[in-house]
Amino acid sequence: MLIDPAAESASFVYSTMIRAITPRPIAWVSTVSPTGVTNLAPFSYFNGICSSPAALMFSPVNRPDGSPKDTLVNIRDNGEFVVNVVPFSIAQPMFETAGDFQYETSEFSEVGLTPAPSKKVQPPGVQESPIQFECEVIQIVPVGEGPLAANVIIGKIVLMNIADNILDDDQKIDPAKLDTIGRMGGRSYSRTTDRFELKPTGSTKK
Numbered sequence: 001m002l003i004d005p006a007a008e009s010a011s012f013v014y015s016t017m018i019r020a021i022t023p024r025p026i027a028w029v030s031t032v033s034p035t036g037v038t039n040l041a042p043f044s045y046f047n048g049i050c051s052s053p054a055a056l057m058f059s060p061v062n063r064p065d066g067s068p069k070d071t072l073v074n075i076r077d078n079g080e081f082v083v084n085v086v087p088f089s090i091a092q093p094m095f096e097t098a099g100d101f102q103y104e105t106s107e108f109s110e111v112g113l114t115p116a117p118s119k120k121v122q123p124p125g126v127q128e129s130p131i132q133f134e135c136e137v138i139q140i141v142p143v144g145e146g147p148l149a150a151n152v153i154i155g156k157i158v159l160m161n162i163a164d165n166i167l168d169d170d171q172k173i174d175p176a177k178l179d180t181i182g183r184m185g186g187r188s189y190s191r192t193t194d195r196f197e198l199k200p201t202g203s204t205k206k
């Protein structure tokens, strides 16, 4: 099958891309509105992009009516957000926060999650998440315009808050203790419980 994205509907291209690019990590992003209402939503167009400075990106796409999502509205206003990592144990509450809540309503209280005060930015993290990245915006890059067009938010991580109970004896993050999930296509998700190692062979230089 060959697909020319320009000749297809945006929804078909979306469903093809999210089934092909897998598994995707999930940024569970907390922000705060100009009137102080906290907001929380998951984004799987997400990844780390750089270690010096520590930086990441995620991409809220416009709603089908072309309007920006609440997360983008808040970040445009004050330039701060927190990316919370999502382990399997809190997959369901993460999913619930993707619901269509009113702008004046906080997903924290609606879904029953605990806001954890941040140290360097205003938005709180999710207490139930073992890792919070406190971030300041570097740049917001629009990609396309109108419905489903993207706004790539590039953020500098100004503080990493990592729970001690997911560290191994060498003080490194233990993937088994972290137990993150990834997003596949549609309603499907994956776990990081099935891992393997690659070792250099004779034909591999590094």
Ligand SMILES: Cc1cc2nc3c(=O)[nH]c(=O)nc-3n(C[C@H](O)[C@H](O)[C@H](O)COP(=O)(O)O)c2cc1C
Pocket: 026, 039, 040, 041, 042, 043, 044, 045, 046, 059, 060, 061, 062, 068, 069, 070, 071, 072, 094, 095, 097, 098, 099, 100, 101, 183
């Ligand atoms: C696991 C998961 C990943 C998602 N990834 C994205 C994404 O990368 N970009 C996006 O615009 N919406 C994504 N969504 C949908 C948003 O979370 C949803 O539109 C949410 O209501 C946005 O909230 P907000 O208006 O408070 O920002 C995802 C939803 C789920 C459940």
